[in-house]
Amino acid sequence: MGNQSSNPQKKNRQDQIIVSASKVKRKCNTSSGISSGLGILKHVGIKVVTDENEEYVIHHTGYNGDVVTQPAHVMYGEGYEEERITVRNQITIRDAEYAGGKGGSYFGNGTCIGVADKIQKRLEG
DSSP, X not given: OOOOOOOOOOOOGGGOBEEEEEEEEEEOBOTTSOBOOOTTOEEEEEEEEETTSOEEEEEEOOTXXXXXXXXXXXXXSTTOEEEEEOOOSOOBHHHHHHHTXXXXXXXXXXXXXXXXXXXXXXXXO
């Protein structure tokens, strides 16, 4: 009887609420995973921490890809940079992916940079 506070189940990744975020950048990699060596080309995404204390990065995976959420470590690498974002709108990961243009084309979304900018704008309110 009484309060049954057994181990509560975690929320599905898509339903987790973003509580803090950063814009992250690193040198672009070629399809083979090797750094392009071109310092001006950066891959950009939004690293988030959720209400389940999980860290992910939301980014566009490239020309034949889409807006996805993956473990944050996929963005670490040569030339890694991070810039904090003030989160005023606590939205779900699903909401952030669609704000970034999930389902749209790479160039139609303004590449990974445009996707990150749209998600940042939504989080900042």
